Amino acid sequence: METLAPSKGFKLKLAGMPDTSVIRLTRPATVGVSAQDIPHIRPKLLVKEKEAVKTGTPLFCDKRDPAIQYLSPGTGTVKQICFGARRRLLEVVIALDSMDDFVEFGPVTSADLVQLPDQELIDRLKQGGVWQSLRQLPARDTADSGTAPPLIIVCLNGNDLFSPHPGQVLENNIPQFEFGLAVLKRFCDRIIVAARTSSMEQLNPVRHLITHQVSDTYPAWNPGAILYHIKEKPEENTAWYIHVQDLLHLARFLKTGRYPVETMVTVTRGDDKKPHMIARRGAPIPLLAGNFPAGSLITTGRFNGRKVDPDTHLGFFETTLNILPDTPEDEMFGFLRPGLNKPTVSRAFLSCLIDREVQLDGTLHGEERACINCSYCEDICPVDLMPSFIMKALHGDDIEEALELGLLDCCRCGLCSFTCPSKIELTRILSQGMDTHHKDKQG
């Protein structure tokens, strides 16, 4: 096992780590399939409102490759199809019946897997709504089944600091995990399985399968950051990655021939220790979040998730909800205070002298200003970018220079925006630059 310990990243201790106990949530009244957390998708609806659907009925597909389908995680009727601005699909909501009626795809055993031709396996995964859990770097688009990947990264830890613990996720699921890895081996010989140091203790049963142990500093376990630190040649830039829960879904789908409907979710709040929850995929946010103070901000990853409305549903790839507290009022002479209770990665407040768990709310703590070239973004970037210089290149429409400076290595961890004293939305600017480039390349 190799160890990856990048020196840069987010080094504050955050409060709100979930408890390692596991509970099973009750069956929700509705489930939703959100299109909002699926990068680059151009959804095409396959159902209408009031239509009856089974568990596993396709709800929408990706126009760019209609074979890639997003399936219903429950049986019932389509209650509502929600659109956002410019008729962008937000989510398809399904009112659940009391019993599940599955679309049967037919199981695949380990012995079958060896016999199954490549194309048939790919088609089956696409049909089963699980192919899209394989993502391709650097754009994080759905993996291109037409080309073989240079390597596949299996991420045991999720996007947030407090995403479900792989020890909990893999408990009782080790055969599926091994089966999943066997499926990945069909696409590529080089499989990287990476876990955080702090997760290792509970991962003893699968220790022999883990190839890389990464440090506990966010975002060391992010697939983009892992790739940056292990890659040796440009061909490896198009690596695929998959998160452990998605790999388990993929394995479960093949083994049972049914669309898997359960997933493990964590809900984190600064002053609370909630257990890990096993919930229906696309469960409603209120069911997961429970009671929380009004005005709180709910996100699916405090650094790189999205903001969710309390009356919507959890997205396709999402496994975490962060409930961030609201700040009551603008603080009088806030910038002159010693700042014992103001967590910072800089050393400009006295809080940096105290080593304790901190809470951060969902506010900017200042106003946007011009870049002053302070290099705080560079000092924290886990993939050694100079975000301020890339931002300036992108503002000058010089995509060539931005690419030369390594724009596509950006792992979208959000730390540059987090640390910027001028409150510039660096992550947004860099992500948009990458997405525009990806779109242009697709033509």
Added chain:
Amino acid sequence: MNPIKKIFDLLEYDFSDAGKFAKLGPLFDATKTFFFLPSPKTRLGPFIRDHLDLKRYMSVVLLSLMPVLFFGMYNTGYQSGLARGESLDFWSAFLSGAWVVMPIIIVSYGVGFFWEILFAAIRRHPISEGFLVTGMLFPLTLPPTIPLWQVALGISFGVVIGKEIFGGTGRNILNPALTARAFVFFSYPVTMSGNVWVAGATGVDGITGATALAVTADGGTSLTATLADQGFTLPHLFFGLVPGSIGETSALCCLIGAAILMITRIGNYRIILGGIAGLILTALLAWLLPGTYGTWADAGPIYHLCAGGFLFGISFMATDPVSAPGTNPGRWIFGFLIGFLTVILRVANPAFAEGVMLAILFMNVFAPLLDHLVMKHRISKRIPNV
């Protein structure tokens, strides 16, 4: 509810786009956010943000300037008392110094903020905090005898030509405070050199008002002996009880400020340490040169470090992140060359007794080139991803 908050809420409408003082909106915002630190909700990810903002950033720089400011006030009063043959106690020296220094600071801030507000109102952008530092740095680089109208003219040039015509804070090429000083230095040499360094000393005979750097030894005596003769002993230079610009005389206070900047990481230690290293190495080289006996080439690194404004410049002027390079190797080179150029100017160019201002401005111009070279090197080390 806070009574001050109430006042702001009452006035809010008049200064909004629809109100009668819409043009002065940026002034209202700046005042309001000075009292109440704004913290709007994050709209885009990441949803949590660090507490450090530009207001805090610039406040830390101001904090680091407090030792040199207060010592400068004391020293101004002390030197002036010394010139008149009075021996003042601490408080009367401090107060009489403050009486001279405060008007200079007030004019600098007042006139500078006028320009800031004017540009912000015309361009409809918020007033940046950068001027808080510029408005304090500029007076500290001036002799206490400077006429106030020259202060006003200087800061106007620094803010308008040095910063605003490039687009304001964050977009300037040169350090605005040094631009302002350079303007006054070249436009009004009479008030910026010669016997101008002691306030209230006009008409008093027998006073050498020159700074240590203007001293040269004649025939036979060493420079350090001549310096000591004129009151510039090494302890005096280090603690700062010598005539000079308001803020620059005390090496100790500059070092305290530099330490605050480096510990809080608001000033980049690479620039400060690189600069000190450059100065020491170059001064050593100059010291080893033959035939320089009695000139500043013969002074050695310690005297070069403590005399003049080098420590002030490298700690507070060169660390301005906007006009310094944005890459770490660039910062080392930038600092080192400032130290190098400072000694070269002091030693080789008799027209300018003090070289640090020109050294920093010169290196400001080269900062983008340093960045460019460093980035080319870094790009060549990356595995391309295109």
